[in-house]
Structures are given as structure tokens and as C-alpha cells.
Amino acid sequence: MPRNKEFDYQDKLRLARDLFWEKGYQATTMNDLVDALAINRSSIYDSFGNKHDLFLKCLNDYIQEKELSYQNSAGKGVSAIESAIAIIKDVVKTILIDTKTCLSINSTFELSRIDEDVNRLLKQQANNSLKLFESLFIKAQQEGDLSAEKDPTLLAYFIVSNFASLWNADLLFNDKKRLYQLTDFIINVIR
Incomplete structure (x- = not known):
């Protein structure tokens, strides 16, 4: 008779995601995951697969959250242009309040050329x-x-590509005023 899982799957997925987010995929070991999730290695394999499978599940979970966030932001606009601007402004708000860089951006630079x-x-x-x-x-x-x-x-390519640039500007220059100026510049391009 199979044992019932004694943990919340989504909770452990979030813990793994946070660890990958903090350390990066390459630097995260299975021992790190065992320690962070506080479950044994065989439970990780049984529930999530290997390290790569677990990372893909974490990244997919993050992407779904991001897409929902964009949809919610778009819903704030009274017109289509205002919806696009709301998404941009919410991304910038996230940049300013989040202590971690976007997991998708981190993963793009760390893995997208080497992991199909x-x-x-x-x-x-x-x-x-x-x-x-x-x-x-x-x-x-x-x-x-x-x-x-x-x-x-x-314009869509311009906006999506510039999200990485906004994160980059915040990380390298840590200048809130300049980040707002860059944001205004991006918004002025689409007006």
C-alpha cells in the first residue's frame, strides 16, 4: 500500500523554487534541496523527479504566477493602452520591492542557451x-x-525585451530615480 505524502506538495515546491532562485540552478545541490525541503531524497525523487525535473516544475509554477500577474495588471486599465502601461508599472513596482531578480530572467541568462x-x-x-x-x-x-x-x-518585443533591461538597471545602478526615468521613456515610446 503506498504511503500518503506527509507534506504539502505546493509548499515544498515553493521552498525548492526559493532555493533555486537564491542560489541558481547550477549551484543548488540535491543535498541543499533535502535540507531546504526537510524531506528525504527518495521523497523528492518520488514526488518531484530529479533535480532538473524539480527545477522545471518550479520554473513553470513561477511562470504561471507571472502570467496571472500580467493579466491582473492588465485588468487595471480602462483602455488597452492603459492596461499595457499598468503591466509595465507593476513590473517596475515588483523590481523595487522584490529582493530577488525575476526567476525567468535569472534562468534565461543561466540556462536558456544550454538547456532545451x-x-x-x-x-x-x-x-x-x-x-x-x-x-x-x-x-x-x-x-x-x-x-x-x-x-x-x-512594440510588444520592445516592452518584453526591456523588462530584462529594467531589472539589469536596478541591479547595477540601484538608482530609483533613473529606473523611473527609464520606465517613463518606455511608456513614452508606446504613446
């Missing part, structure tokens, strides 16, 4: 973000809030 599974998840997230912004910009053109001469697809 991670690359696939991150590309899927980026494509979902691109589709969201592109649809908002197309709608903004229909509403008359965005010039018909602006390319919605290019």
Missing part, C-alpha cells in the same frame, strides 16, 4: 507576453490611443 527544456518554457512565457502586449496594442490602435503607424508586434 528551460529554453522552451522561457520562450513560451515570452511568446505569451508578446501576444498579450501585441493584442493590447492592436486594440489601442482600434481605440485611437496608439498611432496606426506604430507596429504592435515591434
Whole structure:
């Protein structure tokens, strides 16, 4: 008869995610995971798979949270252009209050060139973000809030690519005023 799990799966997944987030994938060992999750190695393998499988589950969980966050932010706008701006401003708010850099950005730079599974998840997230912004910009053109001469697809790429730049600027320069100026610059490009 199989044993019942004596732990909350989602709780342990979050603990693992936080550890990967703090140390990075490469530096996190199975011993680190055993210690952080406070369950034995065989329970980790039985419940989550190997270290790579567990990381993919953690990254996917994070991506789902991010996509929900973007949708919630978009819901704050009274128009499509305001929805896009709300997402951008909420990302910047997260940058300023979060003590950790975006897990997707960390994973992009650490793993996306060398791990096809991670690359696939991150590309899927980026494509979902691109589709969201592109649809908002197309709608903004229909509403008359965005010039018909602006390319919605290019603007979407510009925004999504600049999220990494905003995190980078905060990490390297730690200048809140400059971060707000960069944010205003990005928003002015789409207006």
C-alpha cells in the first residue's frame, strides 16, 4: 500500500523554487534541496523527479504566477493602452520591492542557451507576453490611443525585451530615480 505524502506538495515546491532562485540552478545541490525541503531524497525523487525535473516544475509554477500577474495588471486599465502601461508599472513596482531578480530572467541568462527544456518554457512565457502586449496594442490602435503607424508586434518585443533591461538597471545602478526615468521613456515610446 503506498504511503500518503506527509507534506504539502505546493509548499515544498515553493521552498525548492526559493532555493533555486537564491542560489541558481547550477549551484543548488540535491543535498541543499533535502535540507531546504526537510524531506528525504527518495521523497523528492518520488514526488518531484530529479533535480532538473524539480527545477522545471518550479520554473513553470513561477511562470504561471507571472502570467496571472500580467493579466491582473492588465485588468487595471480602462483602455488597452492603459492596461499595457499598468503591466509595465507593476513590473517596475515588483523590481523595487522584490529582493530577488525575476526567476525567468535569472534562468534565461543561466540556462536558456544550454538547456532545451528551460529554453522552451522561457520562450513560451515570452511568446505569451508578446501576444498579450501585441493584442493590447492592436486594440489601442482600434481605440485611437496608439498611432496606426506604430507596429504592435515591434512594440510588444520592445516592452518584453526591456523588462530584462529594467531589472539589469536596478541591479547595477540601484538608482530609483533613473529606473523611473527609464520606465517613463518606455511608456513614452508606446504613446
